[in-house]
Amino acid sequence: MQPNNSVTEFILLGLTSDPMRQKMVFVIFFIFYVGTLVGNLLIIMTIKSSRTLGSPMYFFLFYLSLADICLSTSTAPRLIVDSLSAKKIISYSECMTQVFALHFFGCMEIFVLILMAVDRYVAICKPLRYPTIMSRQVCIILITLAWIGSFIHSMAQIVLALRLPFCGPNLIDHYCCDLQPLLKLACMDTYVINLLWVTNSGAICSSSFVILMTSYILILHSLQNHSAEARKKALSTCTSHLIAVILFFGPCIFIYTRPPTTFPTDKMVAVFYTIGTPFLNPIIYTLRNAEVKNAMRKLCHVKITSENKR
Template sequence: MSPKNWTQVTGPLVVYVVTTTGNLLITGFSWMDQHPHTQVFFLWNLSFLELLLMPAVVPKMLPVISFSGCLTQLFFFHFVGGIKIFLLTVMAYDRYVAISQPLRYMLIMNRTVCGLLVAASWVGGFIHSIAQVGLTVQLPFCGPDKLDNFYCDVPQLIKLACTDTFVLELLMVSNNGLVTLMCFLVLLGSYTALLVMLRSHSREGRSKALSTCASHIAVVTLIFVPCVYIYARPFRTFPMDKVVSVLYTMVTPMLNPAIYTLRNKEVIMAMKKLWRRQKDLLGPLEH
């Protein structure tokens, strides 16, 4: 194997192993903690989504993929991506309630409400993904059959269609780009309002809230900026396309676990609590 081919194989493999390990650790704590904090519950759901995204993209970074495999990858890619977008919007609402109404926070964001919001995010992601696949599968493909990327997505498949795709591109941009852009602007507006609201809090409360908001803003930026770049414009080839694709599909899922754990005190506290509980359970057995 040449050095170039070795790099092409080992690079994605290392990213896959690191990302899977990090997200498995975070997701594993969700099964151990029976009463997680609400934002910890949302972050664990994001980690679980990253575990679903990586097998759908990285193992298929091969020279050849079937049409059915391409559509399957397209479905899971947009399914997971849609859930993440809706879930991040839910998390912004969660932070708004926590800061604006701290005394009623546990009453408003109870376990039932959190479960319903997560379920709604999954339903929204499924509807979004089915729409992408339904519009794409109707296109006539008669060659060439080479994708200009390392994974199957709508912009690359549309370029291979043997028909005028102008109307379809408008539908895709409105479905993907505008929705993503609007959610991103809503999130920016909500976090801006939260930062303004924090001015009236104590220094300790402001520091704690800023730490949590900083991790959310970092994740939102890493996820939404590439999405806006890819989908909120005509499907044409630009020099930065592949770099942004690598950032969104491989680098961001690898960085997210570190952002969750290092920047979120509730996650760290939950992990410490579960670690102490496991030590207490294993202690008597050792004697």
Template sequence: MENQNNVTEFVFIGLWENKQIELIFLFLFLLCYLAVLMGNFIILFTITCSHLIQQPMYYFLCHLSFMDLCYTSTVIPRLIRDLAAARKNISYNNCMTQLFTGHLLAAVEIFILVSMAFDRYVAIVKPLHYMVVMNRHRCNLLIVTAWIVGFLHAIALLLVILHLPFCGPNQIDHYVCDVKPLLKLVCKDIRVVNILMIANSGIVVVVVFVLLVVSYILILYHLRTHSSAGQRKALSTCSSHIMVVVLFFVPCIYIYILPPGSENKDKEISVFYTVIAPMLNPLIYTLRNVEMKIAIRKTWSKTTHSEFK
């Protein structure tokens, strides 16, 4: 049966319908976006311009910061623009592009977090084999795999949405084009599609989160045999990673494991992984990491000296 689609654009309802509140949050989200840009740029610049780029953990962190920059740039600039606009409209094609790009980058970020957990597991559980297992070739392979898996996830979602009919309502109860708010506008029975969406996004996120939790339980178990100094250093890096994982995964699980018809706070909760987590990630990884703080001081003092010569 041919897909009947009469919708050429969508209109976001947004986070709030009160214009005064929207203007206040426009300023707050602008500050958040500037913090995301500045924090992640500092991490990218510091790692790429220092010896840290040779270490797998910081190599993955560099890619994570790049993903945070890209992912937030698909969401926050339009959110800021819509908070200032009288009408929050987006064309059908741009909506589909945002849907695909957002899920691609988020999925890549998820699997980079998995790669970071694998790196910590090998470093603590198999320290003698660390340099052999986590060589640059394998690190690159993990990054390429993250992009392939992310692309397959995003294209699968996009192809399902493109074949659904939108033939009337076009108001999206959200501030971004995402699967669940779009499914509410489809004019046909979507029970099977709901199951596919939950399987593609919700169950995958839950499984990955469980794997990450298990990996850190094993890491903590093996830390018993380390010296107190080694335990403190390992816990410092691991605790940072656990905080980032919780900030990103818990809101995702809440949103994508529930069916679209559920009455929940999807758009409010999604602010955690689209705005707050990418803003806090640089702080979490720098404030709790002595090696990173030393590298930042050295790199930026070297840059400042070279400018004034």
């Protein structure tokens, strides 16, 4: 599928060329990446080991944390290493792999957020039918469909990327490989490919955001018939989800739903949803969730007790 290219590697320009700022980039994003790994792994371990976190909401939160780790890992390690490198070289095959991983796990995050919104809608609006509608088997089927949908989306992206011929230059004005900066380097008319790219990624981001907002509007409307305590609990959960949705979809829509133009802020916006949001999600879902915090305390207590017995 790869066209005849005279370019076998690319040079990533990164976030900055200033040596002092590069050191700052290293420190900041090393902390962000370690925080992302620790926070999301702690959520995964807590959900796996806790009997109280067996509901569909935590089943989907498990996969959101997994997607967060993988999405951040697809970009953050290279950004961290490149910040200390004189030449930020990435091979053609590594670049294509990064395009695939970025879109696969980014799309997975979108689909999991939708499933979490659906779960909250059914739990609040159809409480009597909730155990039947959101059974374990149904949840497994839904998450499997999310994996399949993510794979189809990322395959569409990589097919478009592999059709691009590169004759030079090979400087990518970004900190990672994505289709938009690659389109600027292709030695061909990219109008059709760009249209397909915006139609694919832009449609997924926009339609998913509309679906999510509609579901939360319906949830808020249905809460009028609930007690004050039930409204408070439901609003607390939904607020956490809404914060995560806005933080992730705002940058995505900005990047993927516009004509083939670039802005100076593009790289920082991309950093926010590929590295920033995976770092913030564990904070959002633990600080506002008493059940997760209690389960984490119990997990830590069990670990400390078992260590002391040794």
